[in-house]
Amino acid sequence: MLADHPVFPILLSTDLDASRTFYRDTLGLEILREDPDRIIFRCGGGTQLVITESTVGTSDTQTQMAWRVQDIRAALADLRARGVRIEEYAAPDPVTVDGIADMGHSWAAWFVDPSHNVLAVVQPKG
DSSP states (O other), rough: GGGGGGGEEEEEOOOOHHHIIIIIISSSOEEEETTTTTEEEEEEGGEEEEEEEEESSSOOSSSSEEEOOOOOHHHHHHHHHOOOOOEEEOOSSSSEEEEEESSEEEEEEEEEEETTOEEEEEOOOO
């Protein structure tokens, strides 16, 4: 049953004002609804991103969410033009060159939001 239904990520925010500014003003996402403890943004393909207030946030350094893009270089150029800092990683894994890592099945790049959620853009190969 669940295989037939869309999903939406929920990210934690220790500062909803900073998150609103980042996701709306920096990334350009449209706010669909805003409540005192959460903000819902519209993303492509009818998907949504929920940012919810948290007193502790996340301490995980793994990727919490990724956007699938058709052209990772164009996506990074746009993000950088918006003032987003793209992460650079060295060995052991992943290794980035100009912000992009070859993951075998795809190319990926990462950036971090104001509440330390690790976000990515991914371009599948082929």
